[in-house]
Amino acid sequence: xxxxxxxxxxxxxxxxxxxxxxxxxxxxxxxxxxxxxxxxxxxxxxxxxxxxxxxxxxxxxxxxxxxxxxxxxxxxxxxxxxxxxxxxxxxxxxxxxxxxxxxxxxxxxxxxxxxxxxxxxxxxxxxxxxxxxxxxxxxxxxxxxxxxxxxxxxxxxxxxxxxxxxxxxxxxxxxxxxxxxxxxxxxxxxxxxxxxxxxxxxxxxxxxxxxxxxxxxxxxxxxxxxxxxxxxxxxxxxxxxxxxxxxxxxxxxxxxxxxxxxxxxxxx
Ligand code: BV8
Numbered sequence: 001x002x003x004x005x006x007x008x009x010x011x012x013x014x015x016x017x018x019x020x021x022x023x024x025x026x027x028x029x030x031x032x033x034x035x036x037x038x039x040x041x042x043x044x045x046x047x048x049x050x051x052x053x054x055x056x057x058x059x060x061x062x063x064x065x066x067x068x069x070x071x072x073x074x075x076x077x078x079x080x081x082x083x084x085x086x087x088x089x090x091x092x093x094x095x096x097x098x099x100x101x102x103x104x105x106x107x108x109x110x111x112x113x114x115x116x117x118x119x120x121x122x123x124x125x126x127x128x129x130x131x132x133x134x135x136x137x138x139x140x141x142x143x144x145x146x147x148x149x150x151x152x153x154x155x156x157x158x159x160x161x162x163x164x165x166x167x168x169x170x171x172x173x174x175x176x177x178x179x180x181x182x183x184x185x186x187x188x189x190x191x192x193x194x195x196x197x198x199x200x201x202x203x204x205x206x207x208x209x210x211x212x213x214x215x216x217x218x219x220x221x222x223x224x225x226x227x228x229x230x231x232x233x234x235x236x237x238x239x240x241x242x243x244x245x246x247x248x249x250x251x252x253x254x255x256x257x258x259x260x261x262x263x264x265x266x267x268x
Contacts, residue, residue: 009241009256020252021265023235027209030108032098033200033226034119037214037240041259042089044116048216049241053082063187068151072180077165079183083145086116094213094262095122101266102136103127109203110138113215113222115145115185139199141192141222147184150174157181192221204228211265213239213258217246237265 024030036046047053061067061074068075091099099122102108112119123135148157155176164170172181186192200222204210210229217223223245230236230249238246238253239261247253254261 012254012256012261016252016254017261017264020237020254023209023237023251024211024265027207027235028107029203029206029208030101030105031203031207031210031225031229031234032102032108032110032213033210033215033229034098034110034112034114034213035215035217036114038094038098038112038258038262039089039092039114039116039118040214041094041257042092042116042118044086044089044114044118046214048218059188063185064189065187066189068182068187072171072182073165073168076163076171076183079145079185080163080165083163086118086145089116089118091118091122091125092259094258095119096126097263097266098211098213099123099126099136103130103132106136108136109199109207110136111200111203111225112138112140113142113219115140115142117144117146139196139203141186141196141200141225143183143185143193145183145185148172148181149184150177151179151182152177155179159184197221200225201228204234205232207232207234209237210234211237211239211262212246212250213262215240215244215246217244239265 040046045051045053062078095118098110102110103126110119119138123138127135146160148161150157155174161172163172174181204225207229210226212226226246227249235251236249238250239258
């Protein structure tokens with residue numbers, strides 16, 4: 001699998017970096033919006049880049065309610081594989097820099113499309129380092145890879161369940177109603193949590209700066225969060241290995257790796 005970490009980029013234009021740093025430093029209400037690219041250097045595969053999760057895999061077969069109904073064992077096999085992979089990954093310098101900014105400046109809102117939990121883990125480490133009572137929250141628009149819930153939707157199930165996807169008979173079932181349990185992520189064709197959407201778009205409307213990191217900006221409604229901030233007057237700083245539909249809206253767009261650029265932008 002091609003590795004996004006192998007992205008080779010010339011160092012960014014010093015003036016562009018300085019301008020972006022100043023915009024983010026003076027921001028009083030910063031929205032940070034991330035996609036799979038922020039976790040690439042942690043070893044978590046992206047979806048659409050070279051070697052992406054959707055390459056060679058039909059997303060409709062694995063990340064839709066219909067796909068799960070047709071073959072729940074195959075879907076759980078794929079999610080169990082992703083859980084095992086992500087469990088071996090750790091937050092990278094970009095996650096940590098974002099967590100430090102959010103902890104130091106509570107007016108910072110972190111919204112992610114990622115389900116890998118790496119922002120949340122970085123926030124927990126930073127909170128412990130600072131002696132904070134609790135980590136800063138992360139709005140995870142597409143759910144959480146390690147969450148599990150009943151297909152009926154209303155019964156909670158334990159997180160971090162060890163799933164044996166060896167056969168239909170070994171798949172986890174709801175202790176309350178006996179229905180199949182499913183990964184606690186948002187699939188294509190499923191509505192996002194209204195509370196998460198409200199939090200994300202309210203932050204976008206209020207933001208005076210928006211840092212967008214590692215998203216191809218093609219999945220809606222999440223992709224509209226950043227453009228909403230820009231249209232509401234926020235300065236948009238994009239960090240990505242390549243151009244995206246958001247690049248034309250960006251005040252400053254920086255090409256390169258998140259693990260290098262995000263600390264350069266946010267750390268004092
Ligand atoms: C819904 C499952 C309605 C979890 C995922 C318009 C409006 C509303 C909906 C739609 C619409 N048009 C189409 C739709 C339908 C659909 C959609 O958007 N389809 C797209 C593909 C066209 N949207 C939906 O179905 C959504 N639901 O709208 O419901 C509704 C309303 C009421 C009632 C019922 C229904 C649900 C969308 C969620 C789908 N779930 N995944 C999982 O298993 O993970 S989507 C999947 O894509 C991931 O969740 C991921 O988060 C998301 C976005 O991808 P990215 O994070 O951007 O990742 P990607 O690989 O694409 O890009 C990585 C980027 O990083 C690249 O740009 C690369 O250059 C860069 N990069 C790589 N390495 C680095 C780097 N950058 C910096 N440094 C590096 N090292």
